[in-house]
Amino acid sequence: MNGIWIEVTVITKSEALEPISGIFYGLGCPNVAIEDPEDLLSREQGPLTWDFADINILEHKGNAAVVKAYFSEEDNIDEVVETVRQKLEEIKSLGLDIGEGKVTYRKMHEEDWANNWKQYYKPVKITDKIVIKPIWEEYEKKDDELIIELDPGMAFGTGTHETTRMCIKALDKYVKPNTTVFDVGCGSGILAIAAAKLGANHVVGVDLDPVAVDSSKENISFNNLNNIEVLEGNLLDVVSGKADIVVANIIAEIICVLTEDVKKALNEGGLFIVSGIIHDRVDMVKEKFAECGFEVMEINKDGEWNCIVAKSIG
Structure with missing residues (x-):
């Protein structure tokens, strides 16, 4: 890279x-x-x-x-x-x-x-469980903490941005044992890794960018996980089966484009967790969700950003 x-x-x-x-x-x-x-x-x-x-x-x-x-x-x-x-x-x-x-x-x-x-990137605790640690830093694990080892490289954030934090917090709340999670636009792989660390049975990361695919695979290797698959391409073009949770940390306009495909990729009652939405785009996303058969369960805010959790209905 x-x-x-x-x-x-x-x-x-x-x-x-x-x-x-x-x-x-x-x-x-x-x-x-x-x-x-x-x-x-x-x-x-x-x-x-x-x-x-x-x-x-x-x-x-x-x-x-x-x-x-x-x-x-x-x-x-x-x-x-x-x-x-x-x-x-x-x-x-x-x-x-x-x-x-x-x-x-x-x-x-x-x-x-x-x-x-x-030199400025240090370990940071995102939730009560999740700690993001750069691979070059030392950190002493405490109690039941789950450590995500990360080397973001040039092309990706360090995982502490508001949008990423909110996605991780939502995954922490909703990922259960035997859950299947799709991470759309997986980037560095941080959300896929978080889902696996939180107990998801199977995780699939998808990205159109081959650099992101390579980065995700590299970061997964740092975390010694064997239940994450990373694929290059569009969601429905490359992923088979269905998920219990789809997470996407991207901008609102792309979320709206993806929503119909995500609906097809979710099990009944599955969750779509989305972040990267500025305040004046929230209504646009909510309208698209309603049009495609999603019920908004919660909207969380951090700074200028919003994270929406929606449930597939019918």
Whole structure:
């Protein structure tokens, strides 16, 4: 997973972080880092646990907030930058203060990125049971803790982002013995690993990205699990059988596209756990769920994000 990445940076203000991050998600880039000076003080005073969104945060102390997105060398960066600039003008026309709104980009070696952030990534407890531990850190297991060994690499978050935390908490609540779980858009494999650690009988991770498939398989090997299968492709194209739980930590628009297929892939009464939904997209997801025969059981919030647990009915 070594290589060169193109880091596209937008200098802005805290209130514009969410819509600007949305620009990059809309371009199909999941590798987005958010640096918020309003959040930095609380992080410096609290435990030193960092997420992918905190990469290089120390570079930009002051009033400026920063959004960074990481693209491969194969992407047309000139086109990406021009699109971002156009979208920034659209956001500005809506009356939102985007601050400087400056867009820059640079090449970055993956090993340089790793050296910058690994020193800040420490073990963090997500639930009463689950602890996420980077493979290079020492940690003494306590009581009944379940340890997830993780090496996210360049392309994936460290597992402490709000959306991931909420998914893990939902899995902790709903995974039972003999449960079958499908993880759609498995990324680093963290949710699949969490489900297996929590007692799921069989777990299938699915992702369109071959890099994600390789990353998931590698992380599964660190955790010595033999009940997780990782497949490359679309859900129904590559997965046979049905699940008791389908979990997807992706953006709302993709969740809506997937919902009909997930309905077909779930056992009667099965659960669809989804996260990565900003506040103003919750109603859109709820409407799609109702249309496809899901009953919303709970909606949990963490910061700007929502996690919905819905049950397949009929």
